[in-house]
Amino acid sequence: MSADPLVRLTDVSFAYDTRPILSGFNMQIPRGKVVAIMGISGGGKTTTLRLIGGQVKASSGEVVVAGQRVDQLDDKGLYAMRRRMGMLFQFGALFTDMSVFDNVAYQIREHTDLPESLVRDLVMLKLNAVGLAGAKDMMPSELSGGMARRAALARAIALDPMLIMYDEPFAGLDPISLAVVGHLIRTLNDALGASSIIVTHDIQESLKIVDYIYFVSDGKIVAEGTAEDIRQSDIPYVHQFVWGETDGPVAFQYPAPSYRQDILRGAARAQ
Amino acid sequence: MLNKANVFLQGLGFSLTSRMARLGFASKFFVMTLLYSGTALRRFHLVVREVYFTGVMSMIIILVSGLFVGMVLGLQLYQTLQTYGSASALGTLVALTLVRELGPVVAALLFASRAGSAITAEIGLMKATEQLSAMEMMAVNPIARVVAPRFWAGVISMPLLAAMFSAMGILGGYLIGVQHLGVDSGTFWSQMQASVDVREDIVNGVIKSFVFGIIVTWIAVFEGYDCEPTAEGVSGATTRTVVTSSLAILAADFVLTAFMFRGA
Amino acid sequence: MNRSTLDLWVGFFVAAGIVALGFLSLKVGTMDTTTAGATYQLQAKFDNIGGLKPRAPIKSAGVVVGRVTDIRFDSKDYIAVVTMAIDSRYQFPRDTFATINTSGMLGDQYIGFEVGGDPEMFKSGDTIKKTQSAVVLEKLISQFMFNKASEGTEKK
Known part of the structure; x- marks a missing residue:
């Protein structure tokens, strides 16, 4: 890992109320790389993104982005920090009452005083990058899932962020849209010179585009490495995840009393 | 038995503390809305846009209901007044009923179910689809950008709507009383003007509707912002907005009336 | 949009x-303060106006012919001065009798004009001389009861 990572989480713990989500969590996102965080649902992946974006604060440990402690920033500092971050939400989270164009222009208009002609040029540049220049006047409800994701991606990169976060960018997409979005994530990251974090469980697509992968389970990192490391990994959890096996460390059965006993008890109750 | 009582008391205590916590959070939210109103008031077109959705969209229901309520008042009061041979007081009674009570209260109840529920549903849906989170991540404060404009739009719209309701109601009372039942037009208006005081009755009515506007929109934006980000959460919050704000309107109306019309 | x-x-x-x-x-x-149509002003002085209010109607033979525009107290003579706006279409003789009447038992009060036979008509600004004050219900009742009571004592 490089000496000066863009994002560093050191010994982070976090709990919603009393339910622990992360504990003793360590992670580094090097500059210029695309890093994936994988794991089963409910394992704390999205929480990691929220910690980095400062939407939730860690109960202990350090969250450092570009040399600043995110968990200690006040609102003003946090908002200044977020202008340099872009985030793509699970289903795009486009503003439903605005056209695609206005969605992408939103952040530019909110944070800068650029003349409308320049806003237009910038927005069209971003829309062109995701191949949606022709859809600028459409409303989000008229877009297909893949197009909505690309429009949201254009919105996320509107201010040329240093860090782009993706929350389940592949969820619910057809194979073609999925490949398009995957390709865009990689090319945009390299073109902008940004760093990217992808939270996903789409293992095959992400192995193609990412530089480094963290596996998260039960609030801890259980494995990490490059795509090749992960493919070769013999850690049971990773192996099960990569090859999609139904049984393994993550059991098929939800913990339950034995089926035989349950039937017997049911029969007894029926009498 | 003791155990059951214990559990009951515990439940009571828990529900009380959680309600108080929610009330506390709502108050904090209210203060934050006021604090972050700068953006909304500086970029006033944000508020104007919301006045369209809360005020203009509620106009039809307010005008039509006002007309009918006034017509019913005309019929009902005429029947009763006629018994005492004082049908000439019809105008006074219709106007005072509307300006002091029914105008602000019924308009606020209608406003809560028409605009309040829409505000809650809209904000709730924005939360459920992560639009509010997205806004936060774009370094835009959702309270300043989404909540405050809606709040101010409601506060501006409510007194205007209540005035329209009362005016329509009085016209409705006039139509029935004068045009239909034959009360003298001059008596109708002169009695009304002799007994309705601009400061005492009309200004107090406007103050009432202003307070109701604050209450309804506050509840509506809070329920939307605080709702469970799911489909059930949004629909539950919408229902709560209508129920809570209706009760709050009636309770506040009692308090305000007790203070305003004590001597009269 | x-x-x-x-x-x-x-x-x-x-x-x-x-x-x-x-x-x-x-x-x-x-x-x-505006009243529709052309009007002319008349004044009338009453000892007691009862419950008469501004904008109350003026009726002659039951038809509304004008409105009360102003009521004020004359502190010199201790009487009420009522100013009326009368519809210009209607002229009234100078010996017209103005009374304060009540519509119905508890209804509102209005001014009634009982027309006399004088050939000269009122001009704007004139004062009606012949007036009759409002009948105060309480007075009437107490008078009635007093009479009854005295009747009773006489019989004994």
């Missing part, structure tokens, strides 16, 4: 609200 269409609607909405407020304060409230 287009921004200018939206602005137009909101402008219309606010204007309608202000018109409604204006209607309430001018037409429903007491700020209104």
